[in-house]
């Protein structure tokens with residue numbers, strides 16, 4: 250007997266490096282009208298680097314002292330930005346003290362006590378209640394973002410002490426993948442990110458995405474998907490972080506990106522890109538469409 254088309258398509262997807270979890274998912278993929286992408290780790294490689302450490306005026310700490318406190322506080326986080334901060338401290342040969350009372354808020358940042366100091370690190374929107382309250386911080390955040398860097402604020406005992414500028418590299422296949430989605434499969438991409446509009450625009454321009462929705466908390470990504478769906482769109486969402494799991498669950502099809510995706514994301518997703526290659530997304534949509542034509 251010949252294999253049913255959807256099962257054959259699952260086998261082919263597997264050879265391309267995508268694990269599709271069921272025939273129902275394989276069938277749904279072909280109905281996608283828009284593909285929603287997370288930014289960090291999905292359109293970018295997800296191995297960011299600390300490019301700049303800007304210690305704020307009036308702070309009695311050196312670059313190294315700030316980096317050491319920040320890295321100690323981030324040690325318990327698996328976020329790519331946390332890994333970048335810990336790597337930067339190691340590269341400078343800084344020994345990391347133990348942190349206590351570590352807490353992490355997806356989409357916002359982390360906090361911990363290091364050497365008796367209450368350290369918080371995270372997004373400017375989460376940490377600066379009124380950005381205008383401290384002009385020096387707001388100006389430096391804007392400067393970093395205008396360079397395309399992700400700006401992260403370091404707060405020590407309630408006072409902002411530094412702004413870090415963090416860079417990431419685009420995946421080499423991101424631009425071609427976006428082009429192929431638009432041109433061959435007719436599905437228009439949309440970018441959903443917790444990062445700022447200014448920072449995300451740099452990447453969006455390079456990869457060719459014109460619809461970007463920024464400054465989103467994990468729950469806002471869910472709302473963004475629901476909004477698109479209520480307009481009649483069928484959404485395939487691609488993401489890698491813990492913060493993407495609720496959005497992956499809400500989308501018609503949720504795809505976890507890469508073997509480095511968090512465990513929760515791998516479990517929640519309907520499909521997993523096991524080969525670390527984003528260009529497999531238009532491939533599986535096309536495979537599904539072909540299989541559907543044979544089934545129906």
Ligand code: ADP
Pocket residue numbers: 287288289323326328330331354355356357358359370371372373399400401441442443444445465466467490492
């Ligand atoms: P994305 O949608 O791009 O994957 P996230 O939702 O994970 O981004 O994070 C959004 C923002 O929250 C980041 O740009 C950063 O400012 C902040 N953030 C989240 N986790 C951390 C962390 N561990 N350390 C510092 N900042 C963080």
Ligand code: MG
Pocket residue numbers: 287288289290291488489490493
């Ligand atoms: Mg991500």
